[in-house]
Amino acid sequence: IKPPLYIITPTYRRPEQLAELTRLGYTLKHVANLLWLVIEDANRTSEMVIQTLNRIGVPYEYFLAPMPEEYKSKKAKPRGVSNRNRGLSWLRENATEGVFYFADDDNTYDISIFEQMRYTKKVSMWPVGLVTKYGVSSPIVKNGKIVGFYDGWLGGRKYPVDMAGFAVSVRFLHERPKAKMPFKAGYEEDGFLKSLAPFENAEIELLANNCTEILTWHTQTKKNNAAEKLNMTKYGDTNLV
Numbered sequence: 001i002k003p004p005l006y007i008i009t010p011t012y013r014r015p016e017q018l019a020e021l022t023r024l025g026y027t028l029k030h031v032a033n034l035l036w037l038v039i040e041d042a043n044r045t046s047e048m049v050i051q052t053l054n055r056i057g058v059p060y061e062y063f064l065a066p067m068p069e070e071y072k073s074k075k076a077k078p079r080g081v082s083n084r085n086r087g088l089s090w091l092r093e094n095a096t097e098g099v100f101y102f103a104d105d106d107n108t109y110d111i112s113i114f115e116q117m118r119y120t121k122k123v124s125m126w127p128v129g130l131v132t133k134y135g136v137s138s139p140i141v142k143n144g145k146i147v148g149f150y151d152g153w154l155g156g157r158k159y160p161v162d163m164a165g166f167a168v169s170v171r172f173l174h175e176r177p178k179a180k181m182p183f184k185a186g187y188e189e190d191g192f193l194k195s196l197a198p199f200e201n202a203e204i205e206l207l208a209n210n211c212t213e214i215l216t217w218h219t220q221t222k223k224n225n226a227a228e229k230l231n232m233t234k235y236g237d238t239n240l241v
């Protein structure tokens with residue numbers, strides 16, 4: 001039996017939400033022994049999200065984790081941070097083995113990356129496509145060893161990587177009881193990975209054929225302005241604020 005995979009997906013209410021969850025969900029449906037932790041940035045559960053998750057049929061847990069009010073007015077919001085930290089606290093309470101991965105609802109994932117990340121001992125990494133003007137964010141690998149990071153925005157980060165570009169073992173998380181993601185826009189990945197210290201770059205497991213293949217993409221869905229203007233109750237969601 002394969003080690004379990006825990007996929008932590010932040011989501012939030014907007015016209016594209018159910019489309020994003022549907023596309024991601026049917027990708028995850030191809031992956032064995034997976035639990036999908038869908039965590040919504042909201043104060044109320046959404047009947048529409050629950051119906052969508054049930055229709056897809058991937059084993060899931062659904063929680064709420066609203067962004068704290070103090071960050072909502074900021075220009076650069078720490079998007080999905082309270083959601084991901086809620087996922088981590090669920091893992092601390094409920095998971096003993098396997099691997100977890102932060103999969104935003106709008107990205108694109110080749111299912112082969114899930115089978116590769118499933119055996120992560122500590123932290124694994126791989127390239128992510130369609131990030132910044134460079135078009136790719138990736139560990140730089142020479143002779144099979146990590147020698148640095150390639151990313152269009154370094155920002156003084158120790159780990160200039162994208163959220164879609166790494167996975168962590170549950171045991172490793174348990175060994176780091178304080179690890180969490182900071183509410184710091186642009187520094188979410190870096191802050192979380194630093195909170196997993198100590199580990200050496202040499203311990204990072206390099207997937208996607210030594211980081212030569214792109215199997216995850218930071219796609220972004222174009223906003224549908226017409227749908228935005230409509231009152232979303234027209235789509236049957238009576239569970240409004």
Ligand code: UDP
Nearest residue numbers: 009010011012041079080083104105106220
């Ligand atoms: N997200 C959220 N609350 C928000 C904005 C975003 O929970 O107010 C979620 C979103 O569903 C996604 C993740 O956080 O899974 C990252 O957000 P987004 O894709 O908008 O960020 P970007 O791709 O621009 O970095």
Ligand code: MN
Nearest residue numbers: 104106219220
């Ligand atoms: Mn995104």
